Every structure is written in C-alpha cells, then in structure tokens.
Amino acid sequence: MKLNASLLATLILSLSAATQAEEKVLNLYSARHYQTDEALYSNFTQQTGIKINRIEGKEDELLERLKNEGANSPADVFLTVDAARLAKAHELNLFAPVASKTLEKRIPAHLRTEDWFSFSTRARVIVYNKSRLTAEDVQNYADLANPKLKGKFCSRSGSHPYNLSLLASIIAHQGEAKAEEWARGMVANFARAPKGGDTDQIKAVATGECGVAISNSYYVARLLRSTKPEEQKLMEKVGIVWPDQAGVGTHINVSGGGMLKHAPHKEAAVKFLEYLASDQAQRYFADGNNEWPAVEQVKISNPALESLGKFKADQLPVKNLAMYQAKAQMIFDRAGFK
Template sequence: MKLFLSRSLLTLATLAVVVALPDAQAEEKVLNLYSARHYQTDEALYEGFTRQTGIKIKRIEGKEDELLERIRNEGAYSPADVLLTVDAARLSAAHELGLFAPVTSPTLEKRIPANLRTGDWFSFSTRARVIIYAKGVIDPDQVKTYGDLANPRLKGKVCSRSGSHPYNLSLMASIIAHHGEAEAEQWAKGVVANFARAPKGGDTDQIRAVAAGECAVAVSNTYYLARLMRSDKAEDRKTMDKVGVVWPDQQGVGAHINVSGGGVLKHAPHREAAVRFLEYLASDQAQRYFADGNNEWPVVAGIKIDNPALEALGKFKADSLPVASLAMYRAKAQIIFDRAGYR
C-alpha cells in the first residue's frame, strides 16, 4: 500500500511539473509595458514586436507622474518591465527615483547615438522645439534664436505653455548647459516680460494663438506642427497657412532636441524580453513607425522615411547636447523659471 501511494504521489508530482511548464513558458512570452505615449499609431509598433518575437505586450497607459508614482509604490512587486514616455525631463525623473535598471546592449550602443542615451534609458525618437511666428506680422529674421524671444521688441507678442511643463524645462536645461545659470535666468525674465498673456494650454494651443493673432510668436515641438500639416480639417490647414516656422540657433549650437524614450525597470520580471523590446524600438521597422506614424524623427541614422510633413519642414542643425545634461539641469530649470515668474 505504501509503495502504491509513493508511486501515485510521484506520478502526481510529475504531472504537476509537466502541467506547470507550459504556463511558465507562456509567462516568458509576455512583456508588461507602462506607457505614457498615447498615440494610436503606436499600436502598429507593438504589433510588429509581437509578430517578430511572439512576445505579447500587456500595456498600461497613464499620465507620466501617475505611472512614476505607481511604479515606485509597487516597488519590488511591480509587474512592469519597461517604461516608455516622452521628454528627457520625465525620463530623468524616473532615473532619479531609481526606477530604471542599467542595460548593456551592443545593439543599442551601436544604433543609438551616444548623446541620445544614458546608462539606463534610451531615446528612440526626437522632436525639435522650434519658433512659430505670425506671417506678415513678424520678420523671421527677428526670431532666429531662442535668445531673440527675450528681446524687448517682442513685448506683448509671445505666447507660451506653462514654465513647469517638461518640454519647457528641458529647453531651459539646455540653455543653462550652454550659457550658464545667470544668462538663463536673464533670458527667462525677458521672455516673461514679453508675454501676450499668462502661460496656458499645450503646444497646439500656442500655434493656434499665433494664427488667431492672440500673439505673434511661440515655441512648439515639431510633431504638433506636422500633425496639423497632415490634417484633413480645413481649420488646421488655415492655421498652418498663417504661421511660419524658424529653426532656432542654426548658426550656433542648433535647435533644441527633445526625445521619446524608455528603459528597463529595476524589478522587471521579464528582463530578457524587456531588453529585446528596447532593441526592437531601435530597429529600422520601428524607427519608421515613429517617423511615418507619429511625425517624430528617428534616432538611428540613415532610416528612409515617408512623411511629407517632416520632409516639408526640411533639414536642420540639431543641438548635440547629451540628454544626460538635460537631466542634470532639470531641477535648476524649474527654480529659475519660478524666480522669473514663468508660471
């Protein structure tokens, strides 16, 4: 009887292992993605990864600060493998919270330029912060640099989104890196003195405000412009007919570049899949998705894109400042904006 029970228990244990194996294998084919990118075109991006690898993406979307807080609260029990978000300031915030794990990948190091990656997060697309002006109201030669936005001749003519927004914090961080804190603060005060109204809205709102005559100059990330340029709405086309675009600082350091990127999280349960996903985002196929689908520039050199809006915006000199420098001066940028009254 004892022998029979022992053999039965052994058989049951063996069956349990056999049954458990498919579940374990299935679990390895999953990637848990926390994303602050809310673009429909990214669906094709994720589907492409699953087709290539067989790894299913389980996605949780949310606002940047909410996701960072969630990951921090989940701690070692977090199911998240990868965080994707936009803006270097936000990515650096995740780094400062200790949420990312270091990643060593020859593929990422080879394909992504050194100035667009750090030890634990990587840029996968870029967008430039350009100057928008009202045609027939502003001579584009008057706004050839970011510094020109502080010129008193633009008094009452500048629109802006909040100084606490990460896009503007990253721009200010680049100004600090290039020109120092004193000059950066002087610039911020000059821009505030030129405001046509209190900062509000997003980049698209600034473009529309310039077109409507509420102000004459603003700054915007390029993918908002490209979105309006590709729109089927007559209102959007009229807006773009009324505004011009200047690539700033082309005789100097070049136009400020912001990024969309991500990293592997410290407690990622599927680390191998997470690294494979980042490497996929640097592939030719994924890089084309970023450009053709969401109007962002690829970070990988030599990618052939098919986006008439990006082609119409033309070639430009981009600031090669390392994204790590943007992270370094993020907190100082907020302090300077606050002192200048750039709310």
Template sequence: MTLNKILLSITCLLSTNSTWAQDKVLNIYSARHYPTDEVMYSDFTKATGIKINRVDADDAGILARLKAEGAASPADVILLVDAARLWRAEVDGLFLPIKSAKLEEAIPANLRAKPADNVGTAWFGLSTRARVIVYDKLKFSKTDVDSYEKLADAKFKGRLCIRSGSHPYNLSLFGAMTEHLGPQKTEVWLKALVGNMARNPKGGDTDQIKGVASGECGVAVTNSYYLARLMRSTKAEDRAVVDKVGIVFPNQNNLGTHMNVAGGAVARHAKNTDNAVKFLEYLASPAAQNHFANGNNEWPTAKGVSFDNPALKAMTGGSFKSELLPISAVGMNQIKVQQMLDRVGFK
C-alpha cells in the same frame, strides 16, 4: 492513463518550466499617448507572439507609480517622452541597465544613457522632437526669431505665447539654455519672456500655434510634431492655420535647435526581461523607426534610417543642426530652472 495521472503530468510539466505562463507576456508603462503607436504594438505581437499589456499615464505619473510599487511592480518596459524624466528615473534607480549589441549599434551615444561599467545602459532614446519657434508671417520674418535668445527682444512685448514653464518640454529647453548661457543670464532671459507674454501660459503646443494664426500671438514655441500634424491634416481649418504661420529651427548658426528625446528602458523589477529587451530592440528597428517618423511625425534616432514624411522635410528643407548637449546636463539643471521660474513669475 487515469485522469489523476494526466493532471499530475501537467503539473510536473509546468513546475519544470515555471516561466512558461510569462514567456509570451510584456507589461508596459507608457507615456506615449499616441493612437498611431497601436500599429507598433500589434506588429510586435504578430512577429513574436508576445502579448502586450499596457498602462498609460504621463511621465510624472509613471515614475510615481514605479516608486510606490517598488519590487512588486509588474512593469517590464518604461516608455517616457521627456529627456530630463529619463535621466531622473535613471538617477532614482528605476531602470534596469541592459546590454544589447543591437541597441548600442543603432542608437548614438548622445541619445542614450552613459553605460555603467560591466552593468549595461539604463535607457535608450527612440525618437526626438525639435523645440521650434512659429511666427506670424505678416508681422515678422525668420531673422526676427532665428534664436531662442531673440524671444526676449522688446519687439515681442505682448506677442509671445508659450505653454506652462513647468511643463517637461519647457523645463528641458530651459535646462539646456541654463547649460549654454549660465544660470544668471538664463534667469534674465526667462524674466524677459514673462514680460513679453501675450497672455498667461495655457493649453498645449497646438494651442500656441493656433494663437499665432488667430493673431492673439505674434510668436510661439512648440514641439515640431504638433505643427507637422497640422501640416498633414486634411481639415480645412488646420490647413488655414499652417498657411498663416512660419517656422524656425532656432540657433542654426551656433548652439543648434533643442531636441527633446522620447525613450525606453527596462523596469528595475521586470519579470519578463528577455521580452523587454526584444521590444526595445524592435523599437530601434528600421520598421519601428519609420513608424515614429511617419506615424507620429518624430525624428528617428537609429543610425542610417531613412523616412519619407513630407511635413518633416518641408519644415527643414532636408536637414538642420541639432543641439548635442548630454541629457544628464539638462536633467541636472531642472531644480535650478524651477527655482528661476518661481522667481520670475513664469507660471
């Protein structure tokens, strides 16, 4: 066979299977900036042969990029770390609803988008984080801070530390409180929080925990996995921080502790849809769910998954009551919350 005939045969082969070059590729836009996740990506590639290309940014940056790229976007999978942003992306039509028996069986209905008739589900929650309260054990007790509402108590005047009110973690918490208390009572509560602040909001959640340990703050609000990192650290300074603070999962007697959701979806204009669905199904598997728990100190969302993370178990004593609000309710309150924050001067 001549060289020309060989080249012609190869060309014909590729033309009959135009997706051949894409069969083993998956493009991910991820807001999960955790080094421990690298293990999941590599394990998925080893198991499937599918190469992962990843773009990292925060939730807002990813959504802005998707809107700017439109149909030309190369993204196949979107991973976000905030419930309200998942809802917003769904409403803005940035996700491709999918049907997956594995995902629907694994992920509880309250931790995924409401399925559209005959279309599929837009996104699935893959892990959760509790929005907890830490306190100075020498100055306060658990009963002082056993609800979010008590953060407004006058005893915490000049004692509260919290990150920016406009951060997604706080916007989701405040959106949930708006749903529970109503806008008027929530605004009064937010104004009281501003009055109780030890300093203007700054830094991340770890900074709030360290502020309590140093005595700058008496109480602070944080996502649970930041504290779990310190609890599992081998550094003496981190262990010293943990020894000085107590932790409370608020509202155990009524509403339950607010849980934020990290989740995934197939991008609206995905070119590798089958690979994208395989990847989301993998993230709901026991192996990946255990990694969320043991690698990044998050709670798995898939039903029946057990894990062995000593920090998470030490925090809760084994179990706790979590809030069960629909994600859509939290999302729809975001604009209202931001307006309240502006009015009360919550920076």
C-alpha cells in the same frame, strides 16, 4: 526526500510553462498616448509571438505606481516622453542597466544613458506670424527675449517639462545668469499669461493673438498634415524657424524608455527595446506620430517632416537636460514665468 514520477513530471511541466511565460509576455507601462503606437505594438507581437499587456497613464501616476509596487511590480518596461521624466525614473532607481550591442550600435551616445534609451526625437521650434514678423526677427531662442518683441510672445506654462528642458539646455550651454536673463526677457514680452498646450500657441500665432511662440515640432507637423480646411488656412499664416543654427543647434527632446529593475520578463523586455530601435519601428515613430527616428540612418516617408527641411540639432547629452531641471524651475519661478 524522493519525488515520485508523477510529481516530478508535474514539476517539469510547471517549469516549462514558466519558461514559456517568460518568453511570451511583456508588461508595458506607457505614458505615450498616441493611437499610431497600436501598430507599433501589434507588429512586435506578430514578429516575436510576445503578447503585450499595456497599462497607460500619466507620467507621474505611473512613476508613483512603480514606486508603490516596488519589487512586486509586474512591469517590464516603462515608456514616456521627455528626458526629465525618464531621468526621474532613473533617480527613483526604477530602471535596470541593459547590456545590448544592438542598442549601443543604433542609438547615438548622446541619446542614451546607462539604463534608458531615446527612441524618437522632437525639436523645440519657433513659430511666427508671417504678417507681423519675419524669420530674421526670430533666428535664435535669445531673440524671444529681445524688447522688440514686447507684447508678441506666447507660451504654455513655464512649469511644463518641454519648457523646463529647453531652459535646462540654456543653463547647460550658457550658465544660470544668462538663462535667468533670457527667462525674464520672455516674461517682459508676454502677449498674455501662459496657458494651453503647444497646439494652442500655434493657433494663437496664426490668428494674430501672438506674434511668436515656441512649439514641439510634432505639433507643427500634425497641423501641416491636417485635412481640416480651417487648420490648413491657419498654417498658411505661420512661419517656422529652426533656432540657433549658427550656434549649438536647435534644442531637441526625446521619447524613450528602459527595462525596469524588477522586470519579471527581462528577456522579452530587452527584445522589445531592441525592436523599438529597428528600422520598422523607427519609421512608425516618424510616419505615425511626426517624430524623428533616434536611429540616424532610417529613411522616413512623412511629407510634413520633409517640408520642414533638415536642421542642425543640439548634441547636448539628454541626461544633462535632467541635471538642470530643478534649477530651470527655480529660474522660471523667480522670473515670473508661471
């Protein structure tokens, strides 16, 4: 069958348009809900000419959507917070391996896997009421289970991924028996039943409802940067401790993402992931949302993070946090950490 000249020209133009579409569009599914990310995305478009079509939602909703869409999914990249949620996407076989020397060079080995990458980190710190406790009372996560803190400890739910990842790290380092002993000790020290988010725990410590709590560092930094007088006064009453500095270091969790298995714009997806590892994008994570860059050499300008000082971070590979998530939930359930 021969093609006439007109039909051939149309076909060539169609293929050209398809190629251009491949280069100029990125479909992003994101469970990051931070206003400061807007600058991150618009800067990528300015640099590359690639338009980002973004769908935001809760982690579980987006994972379910990707599962249901299957091979027909329009999504190129999935971004979320917490290593366990990224690992869940991996378990569902949603990610595709990415071969990128840029990502291998810039993202430390313990902060990446074969198909997803961490782009920022946040630490699980101890916050305490300065009038009720001293920093020496809570130097380690283990101290939260010490009977001397009976009636002083507050926390968000044990089923929340932030707490599950912390317990998973304890299991990885110390084993299940020690992890369960620790969980039971914290339950025995509850000032009240777990409720609220990390910001609620910090405020409860500041007002004296609790003596001590754990929080992700970016919530602490956010309050330290607050311009509200009442929040500034609250933070004057709170002390911050980097736990386990004489041991394995403070537990860190991550925000990250990967290219999806059925991504229609794979070249754009890799460009976007590499962009997230660039100095400029890494500074957005730090200066905009109070997270630490995953790329170690990046210089940041965030007074709140700088005021917290330097610390020794746990180097446990992020994939190990996901490995023990199910066991962590079972331990919390047995301990009564609801």
